[in-house]
Amino acid sequence: xxxxxxxxxxAWRAQGEEYLxxxxxxFFKHMLDWLEQCEEYFLGRGRQNASRAVHGAIxxxxxxxxxxxxxxxxxCLGLYxxxxxxxxxAVKKQRWSRAGTALGKVLARKASIQFGVHDCAGAxxxxxxxxxxxxxxxxxxxxxxxxxxxxxxxxxxxxxxRRALWQRFGRTQKTLNRSxxxxxxxxxxxxxxxxxxxxxxxxILVDDIRTTGATLSQATQVLLHAGATRVVAAxxxxxEK
Numbered sequence: 432x433x434x435x436x437x438x439x440x441x442a443w444r445a446q447g448e449e450y451l452x453x454x455x456x457x458f459f460k461h462m463l464d465w466l467e468q469c470e471e472y473f474l475g476r477g478r479q480n481a482s483r484a485v486h487g488a489i490x491x492x493x494x495x496x497x498x499x500x501x502x503x504x505x506x507c508l509g510l511y512x513x514x515x516x517x518x519x520x521a522v523k524k525q526r527w528s529r530a531g532t533a534l535g536k537v538l539a540r541k542a543s544i545q546f547g548v549h550d551c552a553g554a555x556x557x558x559x560x561x562x563x564x565x566x567x568x569x570x571x572x573x574x575x576x577x578x579x580x581x582x583x584x585x586x587x588x589x590x591x592x593r594r595a596l597w598q599r600f601g602r603t604q605k606t607l608n609r610s611x612x613x614x615x616x617x618x619x620x621x622x623x624x625x626x627x628x629x630x631x632x633x634x635i636l637v638d639d640i641r642t643t644g645a646t647l648s649q650a651t652q653v654l655l656h657a658g659a660t661r662v663v664a665a666x667x668x669x670x671e672k
Contacts, residue, residue: 481529488515504663506542511668519639519667523576531576534667535583542665543588559585562638563598581637595625619653630658641666
């Protein structure tokens with residue numbers, strides 16, 4: 432009698448555990464599906480497609496047109512046109528960090544060839560500095576898009592990443608014309624604890640968009656004044672002017 436009760440209790444326990452395990456498995460599957468649907472809704476594409484979307488957008492760029500806007504000290508992946516512009520905005524406005532990482536890796540490979548820093552011997556004096564986002568704007572957006580791109584850039588080249596600059600909060604660049612951007616002097620400043628990390632170094636400034644060049648110009652002047660020997664820029668895309 433007692434053995435029969437024990438056996439039935441064990442059987443009920445096994446059935447209960449199997450039932451709970453199945454329910455938990457179904458719950459987590461639905462949760463993952465829901466998260467994927469949310470990502471598709473907000474970003475218009477899944478995580479796995481970030482690298483594919485970035486490479487596809489760059490392949491649609493005309494190398495001849497891009498070359499017209501590049502110089503010896505400025506490297507870019509393309510012009511600010513669809514679909515590349517859409518991806519850049521998704522990184523900034525929709526917090527698509529995986530696309531930002533993919534952009535940084537591709538940009539690093541191109542910059543290493545253009546600036547001649549693909550050899551380890553010549554790479555020891557280089558550092559990567561992102562164009563900083565003002566603190567309040569970074570909090571409001573929930574992402575520092577330039578830092579994400581620059582981090583992937585530095586990791587790809589195995590260069591030190593130095594967040595040497597900070598930016599004062601003000602009106603967004605897109606609301607200003609060229610003269611207004613140039614009038615925003617002293618917008619950037621060097622962080623005091625990064626003085627030694629910049630002194631005597633060659634710097635690669637990394638940003639998402641170059642519109643008039645005022646941002647890169649002001650940041651370059653701050654770094655050169657701090658003792659950098661050379662400053663070049665790597666941007667994802669340029670606005671055609």
